Amino acid sequence: MxxxxxxxxxxxxxxxxxxxxxxxxxxxxxxxxxxxxxxxxxxxxxxxxxxxxxxxxxxxxxxxxxxxxxxxxxxxxxxxxxxxxxxxxxxxxxxxxxxxxxxxxxxxxxxxxxxxxxxxxxxxxxIDGWSLEEYCREESWKLRKAQQLENGLSRVINYHDYPEEERQRIDLSYKNYANIIKYQGEIIQFMINLCEILEFVTEKKNILHLDIKPENVMVTKYGRELVLIDFGRAKRITKADRFARVKMAPANYSGKETVERMFQYGTLGYAAPECYTEAADGSEFPFRQPLEKGKMSIESDIFSFGATFWECLNIFELVTGNKWFSGESHDFYKANFLSDEAYCDRDLSLTSIHYHKKLENIIRTCTKARTTHYLEEDNREFYHSYSELKKDIEDARNSAPTIVRAENIKVRNAFGMFGVTMAVATAFLLMIFLYRLVGYGVAMDKWDSLMSGYNVTRFYKLDTISTDLMKTAPGSKQESTYNMISEFTYQDGDIDDKEAALLVKLLKKMNSREHLGEHIDEMMMHGNQKNFREISSEIMTLEPETESDGYRIAKAIYNTEVGRTDYIEAYELLDRYKDDSRFSNAVIKLRNVLDNDETIRMLADYKGIERSEIQQHLAEIGG
Incomplete structure (x- = not known):
């Protein structure tokens, strides 16, 4: 063995x-x-x-x-x-x-x-990090930790087993207004990030996850980015039929849930009411709502989304003193939540009073009890897309309170000594200087941290860090800063539309346009063949126009695929660059755009040759 x-x-x-x-x-x-x-x-x-x-x-x-x-x-x-x-x-x-x-x-x-x-x-x-459940309970509030044993192994001890002094310290930390506001800010950002991930999964790829819960959302150690895991319950849907239907064996709700006889499709406590199966053996179905059992949709995942973050915001031990949740969450939910009253319309009444009311409203709407018309997309009592859910979360973030800093007495005295006008001007110039000096250093530290433990799960952090770098870089460092970022982006191989959008955004922030053509060439050399429509569209937003090779090809792709024009010019350009190995992916993309019956007929008429000759010529390019 x-x-x-x-x-x-x-x-x-x-x-x-x-x-x-x-x-x-x-x-x-x-x-x-x-x-x-x-x-x-x-x-x-x-x-x-x-x-x-x-x-x-x-x-x-x-x-x-x-x-x-x-x-x-x-x-x-x-x-x-x-x-x-x-x-x-x-x-x-x-x-x-x-x-x-x-x-x-x-x-x-x-x-x-x-x-x-x-x-x-x-x-x-x-994923080097924590599950969302571990991050909230262990990393943020220190409610669980590993204790070393003499034999070199470890055991987990929970908050209720801590010494009295340590429990009191954690209690005081939870009652601290600044700590709560900081934690709320983290959770709101996690909610926005997960919305963006699920928007891609469901609204772009037509896939329902159907097992969203804190254990299936990872938080990376470096960058605090989210990664969604465990698609074992996922189902495909279509634009025409947005429902996934699952037939489950009936279960005895009076007994113990087993792997063979699950109560629900997903996980108890997080799955939407429609994900629960028929009752068997004389037991009672826990919900009295008008729903079709086993008919799941984006609304089902949104319910689980709300239940997930409701749990993140409810630190039961610190508010109620209850030991139940320190153990198995499944037992806690089964004993306390399998009813209409407790399971749906969840609020934050048992947690900190400092949480934003809008945040509570979002959680309640996500977990709202099902009504007769809950699946109708014009029913505004429910969320039907992640874009509308994200919009409300961003509104909550923008209106949520932040920590107010105390007035700086030295600055106030400076105004009195040198006059308001002079002080404002001096302070403004000093602020700009310090912002760039300190801000660039801070951004570089973040960059170094990103590089030291890089893996693909941390890539989304690149947007924020690189934007900060370019925003704070002195004029003399902008070119080298951009080169550093672009080299990092290209090292992973072909770039996609999001990476190209980032690079274009950085180029727009640069004061000098001296090397713009070279940077566009690099983007077109490294573009993913599937994303050239989007990449070219991004490049076309740059000013001024350049005469670089990459820009010409990008313009041809944009004009023919987006603008539906300039086919003759594009064909001649294709012939010019057909053997240029630097732009092989872009050349193949342009060939594919032109390779259709209508365009081939137009080109043949213009050239005065047979369509088969155009077809043969296109077939030889990139072959």
Whole structure:
């Protein structure tokens, strides 16, 4: 028997330096047993962190046996493939169908062993950070921590087991107005970030997650960016039919929930009421709302979104003194929340009085009890898109209170000594100087931090940091600052539309246009073939026009694909650059734009030649 799993290009082992018991164990859920792993190239070399998700090959659902591996490959894996362009979605590195002679004891499952007979393995990207639940309870409010034992292992102790003095210190911290406002600001930003991720997932890619909860949202250690994980329950929808329908086996709500007989599709406490299954064995369905069980939609995920952040804002131990939530959240929700009154219309009445009222209204609207017309998109009592939800959250952020700084007595005296006008002018100039001097240094520190522990999950931080760098850079440093940022952007390979938009935004902030053409050329050299329409559109917003090669090609793509004009000029330009390897992706894109019956007919008429000659010429370009 072996502790090593061999994949396509890498071999994988469990990282036994990780975890309380030094066994690599991270968590167990309804879909998989999760361990921290290490991946190494088959020929050896450096080791990299990863996540090993061991999933049962077959699962029982009522009387039906489900081939979990087949379902994963046909559904979940294709969903992951569609979402890989978003860096805030966890990545899959490999799917190992046959574990070979790998075998590992596991006390968390009935069989007590993980091997090829019962499991396959999905290898995912390792997110260095916390789950949203861990971030709120452990990192922010210190309600849970690991305690070292004499044998070198650790155990988790909760707030209620802390010494009295430590509990009092945490209580005072929670009652501090500044701490609450700071925490509220973090949560609001997380809400906006998750809205943006889900807007991409659902409104662009037509996928419902259907298991949104604090454990499935990761917060990166560097940059505090969100990454959405675990698409094991995800379902596809379409523009024509925005509903996912799931038939679940009935469950006994009076008994214990099991993996074979789940109460809901998703997770208890976070799943929307329509995600719960029929009651069986004489038990009572917990909700009396007019809904179709198993008919799920974006409104279902929005309910889970609200339930997730409701939990983040409700620090039960510090407000109620209740020990229940320190244990298993599933038991807490089952015992206290499976009813119309408690489960829906959640508010912040049991938490800090300092939270913004608008934030509470958002949570309540997300988790609103279902009514007869709750799915009608003109029903303004419910959210039906992440764009409208995000708009309300941003409004709450903009109107939320911030920490007010005390008046600076020295500045006030300066006004009295030198006169209001002179003091204002001096202070303004000094402020600009200090802003650039200090601001650029701070931004560079953030940049260095980004570089020191870079992984793809931190890429979205680039926008904020690079904008700050360019905004604060002295004129003499703008060019080198832009080059530093663009080189970092290009090192990952082809750039997409968002990265191009960032680079264009930075170019607009530069005082000098001396090297504008060169920078446009670089963008067009590194553009992803799928995104040249958007990249070219961004470049066309730059002024003044340049005569660089990249600009000419961008203009041709923009004119033909967006403006639907200048096809003759574009064809002649294509012929000019067809062998220029620097712009191979852009040339292929321009060829593809021209390669259609209507344009070929127009070009053939203009050239006075057969259409087949135009077709043959286009086929030879980039072939």
């Amino acid at each position: 072996s502790r090593e799993i061999r994949g396509t290009d890498f071999k994988f082992t469990v990282d036994t330096s990780h975890g309380l018991n030094k066994d690599g164990f991270i968590a167990i859920g309804t879909e998989s047993i999760v361990y921290k792993g290490l991946k190494t190239a088959n020929e050896g070399g450096l080791q990299f962190s990863c996540v090993l998700k061991f999933k049962p090959r077959y699962v029982q659902s009522g009387s039906e046996v489900i081939d979990r591996l087949k379902k994963f490959k046909e559904e979940e894996l294709t969903i992951f493939d569609d979402l890989q362009e978003c860096r805030s979605i966890v990545r899959i590195f490999d799917v190992i169908e046959d574990l070979g002679d790998f075998s590992m004891p596991c006390e968390h499952i009935a069989s007590k062993v993980i091997n090829r007979d019962g499991y396959f393995c999905v290898v995912e990207e390792y």
